[in-house]
Amino acid sequence: MTSRPPIKVALAGLLVLLVAVGVVLWRGAARSDDAARPPSGDTNPSTSTASAPGSAPVAAAPGARPPRGEQIPMPGCWDGLAAFDQGATLDSVHAAVAAAIQARDTALVAYLQERLTELVGNDPDRALQLVTWALKAAPPEPAIYLEALKAAPAVRHPRVSEKLLAVAEDKSLAAPDRASALDALETQHRFTPETRGRLKTIALDDSADAAAWMAARTLGRVMKEDYTRTGTYAPYWKDLLDIGTTSEDTAVRLLALEMPSYSDPLLDSDSIDVLAKVMRTDKERDVREMAAFRLAVTEDPQKALAAFRAAFDGEQDLCVRWAFLRFAVRAAGADALPLVEEFARKDPRLRQDYLDFKALYATGTTDFARIWLGKKEHHDCVVEEGAPH
Incomplete structure (x- = not known):
């Protein structure tokens, strides 16, 4: 295998990552399949395809790109990476992510994102550090840090989920950053009535753009998780039905009505x-x-x-x-x-x-x-x- 230039970590703590041969162009977003809706909105939010028997229309993520093939990072291709891993810290991997993005090495970024997930584990303080970095960084770094957090058990710690929800509610932030925070909440096992209400408020906010669409999706995906675990769907569906009938955004209405498709509960007579x-x-x-x-x-x-x-x-x-x-x-x-x-x-x-x-x-x-x-x-x-x- 052709080797790549080694990774060198200076004693002063500055990591300079040199990668050259065989890099691919950075595509600008995290590996989420349909993570966030761009500020420009959706030209036609419902590409009608057969997602279930009977060819139901599908609410496409506004501005979403076609899913890419699976990328399997091969860390053995980078000389020195094994040694780097042995002493890896949250800070050193953070620096390595920035360097790999600059080098446009998407495979290495994917590997480092997984290492961040491992390093965070179930530690809420480390999880909150990723949120802090995401808020201070320029794209595509925020999505990388929040995607890493999404896969870590610590994302379900109350302090962490509350912080992510607060970020999603912050109207001073760019819509894609708010949407990334909502995306990170999708792996929760359940939502309290208060949390559902806050998400519903975001979904019904005409000015929220990408965050409104993502809030509806987050409600729907946690509904599926809660339904799978406990059989509970009615409170979530009530919120989604309200969104689907009152939102001014066609894409949001369409998605809110679509979300039960992924768990297919029997709808009650009132619905x-x-x-x-x-x-x-x-x-x-x-x-x-x-x-x-x-x-x-x-x-x-x-x-x-x-x-x-x-x-x-x-x-x-x-x-x-x-x-x-x-x-x-x-x-x-x-x-x-x-x-x-x-x-x-x-x-x-x-x-x-x-x-x-x-x-x-x-x-x-x-x-x-x-x-x-x-x-x-x-x-x-x-x-x-x-x-x-």
């Missing part, structure tokens, strides 16, 4: 009433479709069918009507076929969909996932990011 109103009144096609998707998993399928029927006549967009049809089938299975036939009579463009579903259920198959695999697509309703619709 159906709220979502039915969203299907009838929201000005954005994507949000109306997402509300229909939410109604597909409910404890009262017949009430969901009634909501789809009530919304159908007032809806003029073919793609939203198609969403009402397919999610009605997902909610009630073969019991939805009379309603689907009614939709097809009212809108002949949906007739072939009715015939397809009728034929599929006639085979005796009842599982919707299998039904959906056999369903042909007749409508061009996938919206690419930024495309008009």
